[in-house]
Amino acid sequence: MSSALLIEQALNGLQFGVMLFLMAAGLTLIFGVMGVINLAHGSLYMVGAFACAAVAAYTGSFWLGLVASLIAAAAAGAIVEVTVIRRLYNRDHLDQVLATFALILIFSEGTRWVFGSFPLYLDIPKVLQGAISLPGGGQYQLYRLAIIGAGLIVAIGLYLLIAKTRLGMRIRAGESDREMIGALGVDIASLNTIVFALGAALAGLAGALVGALQSVQVGMGEPVLILAFVVIVIGGIGSIKGALAGAILVGVVDTMGRFLLPQLFTLFMQPSQAATAGAAIASMLIYIVMAFILAVRPKGLFAVNA
């Protein structure tokens, strides 16, 4: 096994983690501030991807598509918050799960209604096409490096927003005590809408970035949503720092597990059996890691109210 392959796989893990972070950041903010379990977060990811693909196909510019994905997802998020989520703050989590699950179905069939059942095409922008050489002789896809860069910029931006601005102060205050900041005269309703739209925009950005790598199709958000929940549980619900750490951990563990476990199994099994068994264990690995972390730290790595 060459060092180039190891470096490439480590970058793959990092890229996957950064993408998960974009999803998990919004999810954890919404849960932290509003206490809502938003299963429809994956649908906002899908909305971003479809908006980007549609606008990119119409205008020929991926960058305009990217802007459209942010706007479309944020708008969808704001509308959903005002019309549905707002009514759920004082209900229990089961009602929230039911309502947001209904939203998944509505978004999925609505998207199919507008765009049809066949996957859409979204290509990587010209400047980011191709691969660059890595130290050690390997090659790495330029676009994936760009995703890593974009994700890290968003992480820094979110940190500054939450630590240094008035809006961030209100978000932090809202996480600690919703009633109190309402009593202090902060317009909690519009704060909720802003946070929800922000989380939705991040999900839409992730959808658009990943849509160019994968396929833009109905139902693309749900597998990612499950992983995003794993990430925020590992990181500590409500913590942006935890979401970043959890996302990178899940990304790297999943990638390295898929890569190394089947090879490990070939040491004592036949190749085709080892491939099957290794793949099976690798797909369980992040859940095993999650169980282990929860056993040691039940509130996650960076528990908010610890």
Add this chain to the structure above:
Amino acid sequence: MKRIAAAALMAGLTFAGQAMAEPVKIGMITTLSGGGAGLGIDIRDGFLLAIKESGNKDIKVIVEDDAQKPELAVQIADKMVQSEKVDILTGIVWSNLAMAVVPGVVGQGTFYLSTNAGPSALAGANCNPNYFNVAYQNDNLHEAMGNYANTANYKKTFILAPNYPAGTDALTGFKRFYKGALAGELYTKVGQTDYATEIAQIRASGADSVYFFLPGGMGIAFMKQYSQSGISTPVMGPGFSFDQDVLGAIGDAAIGVKNSSHWSKDLDNAANKKYVAAFKAEYKRLPSLYATQGYDTANLILSAVAKASVKDKDAFRAALKEAKFDSVRGKFKFGNNNHPIQDIYVREVIKEDGVLTNKIVATSFTDHQDAYAASCKM
């Protein structure tokens, strides 16, 4: 979610005349919602096109959506057989759904005609006289590509598929005919959409070719990422991964890829030419492999209906088995296990008038029969 579309509607709902022939009720269970909906919609559209063309007013088709869920498919099948009293069931896309539905349905004496899924378990010892597969046995297209890899002189192929029964069947089928060595064999998660890890391993393995079976969105994601990763190793796949329903989403990355299929838009026979033109006129898009299987299945049923009453099970079964219909595949017949014996071609993805499509470049098998037929006692 449930949609009941009667083909009678399309054929012009004219019960006024009350035709003398006995009505035939066909239940179609297929996937019309969720990520795999494109496949079911194509099957339905192809099937209904043939019924419409026939002008036969005695055939009633009830279409329902299984949402790609086995338990839902079983419920619909029970309802269709027991309360709707359908004579024939058809339409299922996925092998796991077929496995859940078919044995129970044919056991109750209802005919089942497969428009796509061809799991090995139903082709061998558990074959059934009431089960006809009009598409292919699951291994067939992979066997054809394994055979082609020998012709193309590949010696070190890297193979990968999702870790589920159809995935292992696929790679088993490929290896059944492929004579070279394997550069690697990988099983990925079902529904996985990021293949960076696997592509890195393909690059490191020094393979001279890659064969993959990744249906639907998985294949689209793999091809897009592969073409951007800077690898030039040639790729091969089964026709499903390069058919009309997914080519648009893969984009130009697919051009030049060899894939196997028992049908292609450019097959030179009159039935096929008429079909491709009619499908384009009706639905404003090119037909896919799935649409074609739906179309052939409907025409097979029509041919049998013309010969025998569906209530006379033995006569109708014999009429189905004869398969005297104008298949768009040119020639078509059933083997002892009611699975097709047919030619399988190698196609290449090309761009034609700005649209990605396929053309036939070679014939991998002539009159190919599946490997399980021998263990079927029929």
